[in-house]
Amino acid sequence: MDAFAQQLVNGLTLGSLYALIAVGYTVVYGIVQLINFAHGEIFMIGAFGALSTWLIFFDGNLALWVLPLMILGAVIASVTTAVLMERIAYRPLRHAPRLAPLITAIGISIFLQEAVRLFYDEVPFFDFPDAKQRVPFPQIEVVTGPAFQLGNVTIQRSALFTIGCLVMCSAGLWYFVNRTRTGKGMQAVSQDPDTARLMGINVDRIIVVAFAVGATLAAVAGVAQGLQVTNINFRMGFLAGLKAFTAAVLGGIGNVWGAVVGGLTLGLVEAMAVQFIPGTFGGSPWKDVWAFALLIIVLVFRPQGILGAKVVDRA
Amino acid sequence: MSPMLEVKDLEVAYGKIRAVKGISFDVNEGEVVTLIGTNGAGKTTTLRTISGLLRPSSGSIRFKDQDITTVPAHDIVQLGLAHSPEGRRIFPRLSVQENLLLGAFARKDKEVTNDLQAAYALFPILEERRNQPAGTFSGGEQQMLAMGRAMMSRPQLLMLDEPSMGLSPLMMKRIMTTVTTLQQQGTTILLVEQNAQAALKRATKGYVLEVGSIVLSGTGAELLSSDDVRKAYLGES
Ligand SMILES: Nc1ncnc2c1ncn2[C@@H]1O[C@H](COP(=O)(O)OP(=O)(O)OP(=O)(O)O)[C@@H](O)[C@H]1O
Ligand SMILES: [Mg+2]
Numbered sequence: 001m002d003a004f005a006q007q008l009v010n011g012l013t014l015g016s017l018y019a020l021i022a023v024g025y026t027v028v029y030g031i032v033q034l035i036n037f038a039h040g041e042i043f044m045i046g047a048f049g050a051l052s053t054w055l056i057f058f059d060g061n062l063a064l065w066v067l068p069l070m071i072l073g074a075v076i077a078s079v080t081t082a083v084l085m086e087r088i089a090y091r092p093l094r095h096a097p098r099l100a101p102l103i104t105a106i107g108i109s110i111f112l113q114e115a116v117r118l119f120y121d122e123v124p125f126f127d128f129p130d131a132k133q134r135v136p137f138p139q140i141e142v143v144t145g146p147a148f149q150l151g152n153v154t155i156q157r158s159a160l161f162t163i164g165c166l167v168m169c170s171a172g173l174w175y176f177v178n179r180t181r182t183g184k185g186m187q188a189v190s191q192d193p194d195t196a197r198l199m200g201i202n203v204d205r206i207i208v209v210a211f212a213v214g215a216t217l218a219a220v221a222g223v224a225q226g227l228q229v230t231n232i233n234f235r236m237g238f239l240a241g242l243k244a245f246t247a248a249v250l251g252g253i254g255n256v257w258g259a260v261v262g263g264l265t266l267g268l269v270e271a272m273a274v275q276f277i278p279g280t281f282g283g284s285p286w287k288d289v290w291a292f293a294l295l296i297i298v299l300v301f302r303p304q305g306i307l308g309a310k311v312v313d314r315a
Numbered sequence: 316m317s318p319m320l321e322v323k324d325l326e327v328a329y330g331k332i333r334a335v336k337g338i339s340f341d342v343n344e345g346e347v348v349t350l351i352g353t354n355g356a357g358k359t360t361t362l363r364t365i366s367g368l369l370r371p372s373s374g375s376i377r378f379k380d381q382d383i384t385t386v387p388a389h390d391i392v393q394l395g396l397a398h399s400p401e402g403r404r405i406f407p408r409l410s411v412q413e414n415l416l417l418g419a420f421a422r423k424d425k426e427v428t429n430d431l432q433a434a435y436a437l438f439p440i441l442e443e444r445r446n447q448p449a450g451t452f453s454g455g456e457q458q459m460l461a462m463g464r465a466m467m468s469r470p471q472l473l474m475l476d477e478p479s480m481g482l483s484p485l486m487m488k489r490i491m492t493t494v495t496t497l498q499q500q501g502t503t504i505l506l507v508e509q510n511a512q513a514a515l516k517r518a519t520k521g522y523v524l525e526v527g528s529i530v531l532s533g534t535g536a537e538l539l540s541s542d543d544v545r546k547a548y549l550g551e552s
Contacts (some may be wrong), residue, residue, distance in 0.1 A: 127454025188406055188417050189543055195404040197388040200468070
């Protein structure tokens, strides 16, 4: 029972991280039917944005009040990167064959990784560390430090922070999508872009908003990851991005709540597989195998994902 | 007075296919003008070009003395030109009320709530079902919603693309009566119809389109009594 409760906590933590990143894949897909494979790098850039903010303004200061400003720095870095990426790389390919933006995404992905790896310590005016290896991430007070103990279940502070981030971001996202004018515009574009234009909705602007929303959540995830793992590196976006994409497909690509459900499901399955699958195929070396096995099983029996894809209805 | 909408030598192509081959027509304030023609004549293409969803290869479109040939689609509705597209194209997973409010997306004034009431007064069924997802509606109800949504932008000119398509005779009559009501309330209408009889009966002016060209034009009454029209579109021999 304790083992189950422990894996529940671990799974929800991991799942929250996947969910925060997965929203970015699904929002963009829902609007432009584009798989932005460079989204994992937006998450990585968020972590580095937070670190840079800390190094520039707060070096050595681990007080809790610094955290919101680090998150702000992360969001600015991620959103700027995502918006530029859309403008420079994707928009010119809007009417190109599907394969073109996909290849572009891989290119952007490698470009961003290499840019951080090679040039992070060469940024002029600032004394940033070399990012060719792991870089320590500031361990902010209150959200890191001694874990809570609930009976035999250990709950890391950073885990609570991560889950809390998902809860707050989901609430914010719900409000944005359902209660704001721009959110309504997004829904209209995702259901029928041409008719949305007839309503006076600027589709180009909505696409930029979709990229920005996804980047914001990925940036928050980048900070959460830095606090959990205690360090960050230029490659961290690859596997996290792949898992989050899996989560988005699992939940139903294009469906925002599907990304949240898919992320949590994937995290829980991984955590439970580590604990409860016995013998050779159990334990953490096999957890990715079980994660992708789950994806394949769901796609065979329910190709539209758990909650069902909300793709554009073309009349 | 110059016409409200003036289309001149309009040519539109899909790649190599020339769908509209240099047509000219105009719509004056207060009129109901109808474009009739068989399948594939280029009626929808014409409307989509006027509202900016398609770009013409040549020709010009003027609306209220402004050249709108290259104005982006999302800026057209603000000028007072609304388009209720072929196939209704309501947003299926949004509620009736959300669909209507999207019709007013471009408006910044405070009278949207009044106009919502006006739309409900025009089609009471929409108010009864205002929280229902629009995708669950029948064809006729979706058509009412599509027209209500277009009216929510407070258009001076309303373009309707085959509003009676696929409807029961009763519902068709209902929709056509609404066209007249809207005209009486001061909206100018450009109506595309396959149901030539019903359209011409209400039209002040009509144009007959055949494979991308206008082959006949005249007042509604003239066209209704024209032998060519009667043979080709009203099923008489
Ligand atoms: N997206 C498209 N790509 C290529 N050709 C098209 C496209 N849309 C329409 N066409 C062609 O353009 C011509 C005009 O089509 P359009 O839809 O404007 O006709 P219509 O008069 O509205 O017909 P209907 O009464 O069937 O609605 C047709 O030959 C059609 O096949
Ligand atoms: Mg048509």
